[in-house]
Amino acid sequence: MIEFRPALLTSLKHYSREKFTADLMAGIIVGIVALPLAIAFGIASGVSPEKGIITAIIAGFLTSALGGSRVQIGGPTGAFIVIVYGIIQQYGIEGLTVATIMAGVFLILLGLFRLGTIIKFIPYPIVVGFTSGIAVTIFTTQIKDLFGLTTPEMPGDFAGKWIVYFQNFGTIDLWATAVGVISVAIIALTPRFSKKIPGSLIAIVMTLAVYLLKRYAGIDSVETIGDRFTINSQLPDAVIPALSWEGMKGLLPAAITIAVLGAIESLLSATVADGVTGDKHNSNQELMAQGIANVVTPLFGGIPATGAIARTMTNINNGGRTPVAGVIHAVVLLLIFLFLMPLAQYIPMACLAGVLVVVSYNMSEWRTFRALMKNPRSDVAVLLVTFLLTVIIDLTVAIEVGLVLACLLFMRRVMETTDISVIRNEIDPGKESDLESHEEHLIIPRGVEVYEIDGPYFFGIANKFEEQMVQLGDHAQVRIIRMRKVPFIDSTGIHNLTNLCRISQQENTRIILSGVNPKVHEVLHKAGFYSLLGEENICPNINAALRRAKEIVQDPQEK
Numbered sequence: 001m002i003e004f005r006p007a008l009l010t011s012l013k014h015y016s017r018e019k020f021t022a023d024l025m026a027g028i029i030v031g032i033v034a035l036p037l038a039i040a041f042g043i044a045s046g047v048s049p050e051k052g053i054i055t056a057i058i059a060g061f062l063t064s065a066l067g068g069s070r071v072q073i074g075g076p077t078g079a080f081i082v083i084v085y086g087i088i089q090q091y092g093i094e095g096l097t098v099a100t101i102m103a104g105v106f107l108i109l110l111g112l113f114r115l116g117t118i119i120k121f122i123p124y125p126i127v128v129g130f131t132s133g134i135a136v137t138i139f140t141t142q143i144k145d146l147f148g149l150t151t152p153e154m155p156g157d158f159a160g161k162w163i164v165y166f167q168n169f170g171t172i173d174l175w176a177t178a179v180g181v182i183s184v185a186i187i188a189l190t191p192r193f194s195k196k197i198p199g200s201l202i203a204i205v206m207t208l209a210v211y212l213l214k215r216y217a218g219i220d221s222v223e224t225i226g227d228r229f230t231i232n233s234q235l236p237d238a239v240i241p242a243l244s245w246e247g248m249k250g251l252l253p254a255a256i257t258i259a260v261l262g263a264i265e266s267l268l269s270a271t272v273a274d275g276v277t278g279d280k281h282n283s284n285q286e287l288m289a290q291g292i293a294n295v296v297t298p299l300f301g302g303i304p305a306t307g308a309i310a311r312t313m314t315n316i317n318n319g320g321r322t323p324v325a326g327v328i329h330a331v332v333l334l335l336i337f338l339f340l341m342p343l344a345q346y347i348p349m350a351c352l353a354g355v356l357v358v359v360s361y362n363m364s365e366w367r368t369f370r371a372l373m374k375n376p377r378s379d380v381a382v383l384l385v386t387f388l389l390t391v392i393i394d395l396t397v398a399i400e401v402g403l404v405l406a407c408l409l410f411m412r413r414v415m416e417t418t419d420i421s422v423i424r425n426e427i428d429p430g431k432e433s434d435l436e437s438h439e440e441h442l443i444i445p446r447g448v449e450v451y452e453i454d455g456p457y458f459f460g461i462a463n464k465f466e467e468q469m470v471q472l473g474d475h476a477q478v479r480i481i482r483m484r485k486v487p488f489i490d491s492t493g494i495h496n497l498t499n500l501c502r503i504s505q506q507e508n509t510r511i512i513l514s515g516v517n518p519k520v521h522e523v524l525h526k527a528g529f530y531s532l533l534g535e536e537n538i539c540p541n542i543n544a545a546l547r548r549a550k551e552i553v554q555d556p557q558e559k
Contacts, residue, residue: 005285006066011322019322026320027328030073033201033314034060034329035336039225039344040352040359041076042303044141045084047093048229049344050337051301052076054236057333059293059305064326066292068285069270071277073311073326074293078359079265080258080304082137083395087254089156093301095251097241100298102248102255107263107291116283119263123410125375125383126402127264128368133390133398135364138356145353148176148222158391175213176222176350179206183354196317198310200358206351225352226345233341238299257396258294258304266290266307273312277321310362378409411458418455442542447477448549450542454485457493457520476509478549482542484515494527501532510552512537514545 034056042052056075063074087096110116140158143165144151150171151164183203190199213219225231270281286307293305315325372383386402423444444450489497501511511533516524521538524530530538539545 003284004288005282006289006323007068007070007282007285008065008323008327011070011324015322015324020324022319023322023325024328026315026318026325028332029197029318030311030315030320030325031329031332031336033198034073034075034308034311034333035344036200036204036347036352036355037308037311037359038076038333039347040355041078041081043225043229043349043352044078044081044138044356045076045303046088047084047301047303048232049225050232050341051303053333053337053341054300055297055302055305057330057337058297058300058302060333061327061330062293062296063289063305063307064323064330065289066285067289067323067326068282068287069273069307070279070281070322071273071312071316071320071325072266072270072281072286072307072323073315073329074266074290075305075308075311076303077265077306077308078138078356078363079131079134079261079306081141082134082390083254083257083261084303085141086156086394086396087251091251091254094241095247096303097298098243098247099251099255099258100302100304101241101295102251103258103262103304104291104294104296104298106255106259107287107294109291110259110263111284111286111288111291114284116263116267116287119260119267119283122260122264122403123379123382123406125372125379126386126399126406127268128365128372129383129386129402130261130390130395130398132364132366132369133387134395135360135362136391138360138363142353142356142360145223145349146177146180146357148173148180148350173221175219176348179210179222179348180350180354180357182206183351184357187355187358196314198314200355203351203354204347207347210348210351211346223349224345225347225349228349229345231342231345233337233339235338236301239301240299253396253400257399260399261395262290262294262304262306263287265309269307269309269312272309273316276313276316310359378413382406382409414456414458418453421452421454423450423452442546444546445550445553447553448480448546449476449478450480450482452482452485455487457483457486457489457497478510478512478552479504480512480514480542480545480549482514482545483520484517484541486517486520489520489523491527494524494529498529498532510537510549512539512545512548514539514542 035053038052038056039049040052042049042055045052059074059076063072067074084096087099091099110118137158140161143149143161144154147169149165149168150173151168154161154164183206186203186205187199190197190202207224210222210224213222266286267283270283270286274280290306297303297305311329315329320326369383369387373380382402382405385405386398389398389401504511513533516538537548539548
């Protein structure tokens with residue numbers, strides 16, 4: 001049954017004037033704070049500044065109105081800068097629109113099928129690896145504006161950008177550098193004086209400084225948004241992009257990356273918010289809301305959006321406790337967009353670069369990165385591979401390779417912990433748990449071998465078990481396979497077990513299974529395995545298995 005229950009509905013049941021006052025103040029502050037971030041993320045992603053604000057308005061409204069968290073604030077975030085910029089370079093704006101809509105559909109489906117918890121199974125080293133890689137990439141893209149460099153058209157790759165920077169560092173503009181450095185300093189020092197108002201908002205005062213320098217000191221070398229973009233403060237009409245099957249197939253990897261990244265960041269932000277407020281979000285509802293936001297927003301020219309940790313925490317710190325604050329934040333941004341957007345043309349590019357430099361520093365999680373380097377080598381390998389691929393190639397490849405590598409290393413680790421032992425002479429009842437009697441040692445008859453599998457019987461272990469059978473090389477009359485400690489078996493395990501039985505039959509060796517748990521028993525039964533082995537050779541415990549083995553040894557014709 002599909003459950004669609006936004007947190008807004010439950011929040012309004014016991015709503016009060018006091019809650020509205022707190023939400024109103026929080027919404028106004030978050031709306032003002034979101035302005036420079038939305039502009040910065042839009043420009044860094046390769047689109048015009050108003051598209052960043054449009055994204056914050058529409059996605060912010062839908063996330064709060066339909067989401068599963070009471071305090072989540074949605075909008076464009078730094079995590080999407082790299083992937084959005086890459087999609088635009090390769091497929092253009094229309095390609096980005098289609099990829100974002102596809103990602104939105106994937107997110108909706110994840111929520112509808114209640115797969116919100118699956119995101120939690122993505123290994124932590126992968127999350128840290130691509131987050132740190134994105135941070136390095138964002139920092140790299142801001143060097144030109146931070147120092148006011150005059151460069152030719154920038155290449156798309158990481159190494160190429162730094163080569164161009166070093167070749168053209170002589171064109172540095174000291175005034176732009178001063179604006180950028182002071183902006184960074186303001187953002188870094190603001191938390192010491194104010195926990196509620198982020199430094200990115202205070203740093204915008206550099207706009208006034210640059211305006212005064214230009215007007216009264218004749219210093220006009222500091223580039224502003226208006227020097228690079230034409231500001232449009234009109235709401236765009238919805239435009240449905242042209243969809244083709246071939247185009248959608250080409251954009252599928254990018255869409256999956258957007259969906260995975262959006263799901264991870266939104267649920268991470270909601271989880272962090274829960275830890276502060278003591279509330280509990282509905283992850284499936286949150287994914288559906290994020291999906292709807294990413295389907296609707298690109299129709300109006302917006303870019304991918306997700307839950308934003310920094311703005312969510314600003315909302316909480318300023319008293320926001322219901323989704324009404326997020327709705328108000330979107331309304332405030334809408335009013336600014338309609339009536340004050342022309343003023344954004346005076347914001348210096350160096351100031352926005354300073355904002356993004358701090359964003360990249362906060363995203364880098366370098367302390368966590370350093371701590372993970374002390375973990376097992378498999379985790380370090382996943383971390384470094386994901387990080388380097390994100391920086392050098394792109395995020396899509398990094399996530400794909402990182403997940404595959406993490407899965408392979410996990411399977412290797414499971415194989416190492418699953419044990420296969422051979423018992424030839426007797427079984428000590430003091431070390432057993434499935435015996436009918438613990439009075440005396442159980443003697444294993446001549447011609448009978450007992451194998452114990454301790455752990456899951458999946459494809460890696462199945463091959464390992466088969467190899468061990470071949471290495472032994474002997475031809476026992478009966479082989480008892482104890483499976484009491486096998487929690488599950490997969491199709492490869494069933495296939496290998498079937499092959500083992502058939503080969504054993506050709507060698508006149510009988511197979512007996514002992515202590516199969518109900519789940520594994522059901523899987524084997526459905527696969528038709530017991531028709532090959534015979535129900536009489538499926539024993540509930542080792543006592544019954546040994547009795548059956550004695551019957552076969554004493555009468556080889558016994559079936």
